[in-house]
Amino acid sequence: MQVEDDNISAIHEYPSESQEYDPFFGIPVPDPVVIRGATSSSSIFGLNNRFQDDFPAPLTGRVAPEEFQETIGRINSVLKKSMPVNMKWFICGCLCCCCTLGCSLWPVICLSKRTRQNVEKAVEWENERLYKKLGLQWSLTRYRGGGSPSLTEYVLVIRFLPKVPIDRPD
Structure with a gap:
């Protein structure tokens, strides 16, 4: 799922308690798995x-822990390459913010958008390579933070895709 920055309705709440059902088989679809950023990391x-690299329990039996670790490692490497540059531009932009009337923060905004696009490309590549075959779909999604509705964070969401019935015609 692509998330647009300007669309405030694209901001979702954390997965709710309501249970979804598979339209073909009528069996419950498990709730999505949410992988949040590491607590000791900068944002x-x-x-x-x-992102946290702990193997979530709901994925047991669906994907190997090694594959999960490899995917998280790829996503974290994309972030590791770009975030130090973003942090340097952010500090520079904050220092020059008064002189430039806030225009010095535009490079950080552009670099942050590029970083999100690179992470989304890595997630899509992983989906096509492995996870859609396993009935899973990863996405980078913007969620509302804990207490305040104005605070948002980007998380990785792993959704369980419904099984395709092979006995029914298209």
């Missing part, structure tokens, strides 16, 4: 510089 405009 610029809601995007952390690394």
